[in-house]
Amino acid sequence: MNKVVKKIFNIFIDIIVVLILVVSILVVIMSLTSKSSGVPNLFGIAPITVVSNSMEDTLMVNDLIFCESRTDKAYDDYEVGDIVTFNQDIGGEQKLNTHRIVEVTKDNGISYYKTQGDNKETNPEPDKELKTGVDILAKYTGNKIGGVGAFFSFIRTQLGFFLVILLPMIIFFVYEAIRVIMNIIAYNKAKAVEAAEEAVANSELTEEQKQRAIEEYLAKQKAAQDTKPEVQTPAEGDGSDLGDKA
Numbered sequence: 001m002n003k004v005v006k007k008i009f010n011i012f013i014d015i016i017v018v019l020i021l022v023v024s025i026l027v028v029i030m031s032l033t034s035k036s037s038g039v040p041n042l043f044g045i046a047p048i049t050v051v052s053n054s055m056e057d058t059l060m061v062n063d064l065i066f067c068e069s070r071t072d073k074a075y076d077d078y079e080v081g082d083i084v085t086f087n088q089d090i091g092g093e094q095k096l097n098t099h100r101i102v103e104v105t106k107d108n109g110i111s112y113y114k115t116q117g118d119n120k121e122t123n124p125e126p127d128k129e130l131k132t133g134v135d136i137l138a139k140y141t142g143n144k145i146g147g148v149g150a151f152f153s154f155i156r157t158q159l160g161f162f163l164v165i166l167l168p169m170i171i172f173f174v175y176e177a178i179r180v181i182m183n184i185i186a187y188n189k190a191k192a193v194e195a196a197e198e199a200v201a202n203s204e205l206t207e208e209q210k211q212r213a214i215e216e217y218l219a220k221q222k223a224a225q226d227t228k229p230e231v232q233t234p235a236e237g238d239g240s241d242l243g244d245k246a
Helices: 002-037 149-155 157-205 206-226 235-246
Strands: 046-050 064-069 083-090 094-106 110-116 134-146
Touching: 046 134, 046 149, 046 157, 064 149, 083 110, 149 157
Parallel strands: none
Antiparallel strands: 046 064, 064 134, 083 094, 083 134, 094 110
């Protein structure tokens, strides 16, 4: 029973480790692509966290939305109603912003896109700056996971990466090192017991050898008795002397 539980536990640990490794690889890829292109990119898909309520009720805060990355070239196929992501100056910093295209205009063959958040309370007017295909980094695919965006953003920070990825990996490697050492000790112990049993088995005599050894021992004992010299007792010697004297 203990062996079954131990085996199940080891399988569970291995699955967790594989998942952590996969997540860590994805996080590294997203961090590298985000620095180079402006948005995280996983095989053409850009997972982006919604950080404001400007798109409610379509997109909620902390939603993780999946967008089509558009950073490889300037696309010019956007239409009214498309939800796109672009860089925008927010509080003096360039941050990702996701709004809906509400108007498309063309001038000299170049398309200009007017964007606005769906939440008319926070965004009663369209954004001041018009966007072009060069400005748009990603296009929303319509797929999202609610509520996990905060965790997704957290694991991309140094603290989150350490707590969620590195620390469990360190604990796992320590556990594996202890398990390897214990297995080596158990293996050496088993080999020692096997060697001892083999030595005992090799030292044991067969029944024929035992019988022969017994016969040889008895023969030696008999020979020793046959060759033993007779010894006169003092009483016998004294008696003969007295008889002669008489």
